[in-house]
Amino acid sequence: MNQRVIKPLVLILIIAMFGFFGYSLVTKGKHTDVGDKAFNFELPNYDGGTTKLTDYKGKVVILNYFASWCKPCKDEFPELAAYQKDYGGKYPLLMINRGETIDRIKKVTNDNKEGMVYLFDYNAKVSKQYNVTGQPETFVIDKQGIIREHYNGPVTEMQIYNWIKKYDK
Template identity: 85%
Template sequence: MNTRVIKLLVLILIVGMFGFFGYSLVTKGKNTDVGDKAYNFELPNYEGGTTKLAEYKGEVVIVNYFASWCAPCKEEFPELAAFQKDYGNKYPLLMINRGETIDRIKKVTKNNKEGMIYLFDYNAKIAKRFNVTGQPETFVIDKQGVIREHFNGAITEMQLYNWAKKYDN
């Protein structure tokens, strides 16, 4: 290679690095994760209204991202349903679906016989704020609104209960 091509490649690399770091600085602060105050979202719910995270201020809240086509989500569902039945009154469980319709979820949940709180993040705007990379993903938000746990993968009723109890002080 001649020196002119090498200089051009180095220049492209340097410009690319500055572009990447600049983009990182601009987008910093728009995402939340463990230790951060949870983004106060408002999403459409199963009943046709909207639900805000702020409605649960002062409570330990569980947020679970799921999809009806996701195999680990299907495996996890009985555990979440058991948690909802046993502890849902004390520790709200917000089930957030990304990209599917309310009608689709009504069909696959058989009209929500478990009494789950289903919310719909159609454009994944809230998922981006919470750094959701897949499904299922679960967050535990403490009474002060701080994210305390972020778990990727299927979870059990006892894991959820132990986390919720840990932050219920």
Template identity: 85%
Template sequence: MNQRVIKSLVMILIVAMFGFFGYSIVTKGEHTDVGDQAYNFELPNIDGGTTKLSDYKGKVVILNYFATWCKPCKDEFPELAAFQKDYGDKYPLLMINRGETIDKVNKVTKNNHEGMNYLFDYNAKVSKRFNVTGQPETFVIDKKGVIREHYNGAVTEMQLYNWVKKYED
């Protein structure tokens, strides 16, 4: 390569780095993750009402981001349904879908409705606050509202149970 092309590439790289760091600084306060107080959202639910995270104050809560087209999400549905059946009364499981319709979720999850709390983050505002990058992603929030776990990928009933037990006290 000639010197001119190399200098241009280096200049583009430097500008991109400054842009990335500038964006990171500007948006830093808008993201939460492990150790941070969870963002208190209010989202539409599958029953036509709304659900707030604060509705579960004083409980260990699980948030699970999913999509109906996501193969790992579909694979984990039976594990999540089992957790909901066995422990959902004590440890609420909130299933959050971003960008899909209630009809679509109803169609795909028809065998997994028993007691499941499906919420809809249509504009991805809440998922951005939680710094969700894909599906499935799972968060465990302790009784004081602090995010304690953030896991990318499919989970099992036993993983969820082990996490929530750590934050029971």
């Protein structure tokens, strides 16, 4: 390529980068992170009602962001189902989906035979508050409502159990 083409391309690239960074700064909202008070939310649930984080006040709560089309999410599902069976009654696991319909999740979960608590973050408002960038992502919220863990990637039943032991005080 000659210099007549390269210079304008570099200039366009630089302008685009500054535009992207400027847009990111302007649209950056407040979000929570490890050590912060968990954002209280109310989301539609699998049964057609709504569920609030405050419904689980005083308990260690696990939030897991997932998508039905996500391969790592599918791979981790048996671990989450085992966790739900063994510990879900005492330490709630809230499965949060972004952008998919209840009917879609009912279809892929075989009508929720595991008894999971599925919530639907259709507009991604809650996931933005928790700074979710993909899936699967898992959060541990302690009894005082403080985010103690934020893990990107698939988790195992034992990982979650070890977190619970650590924060169930």
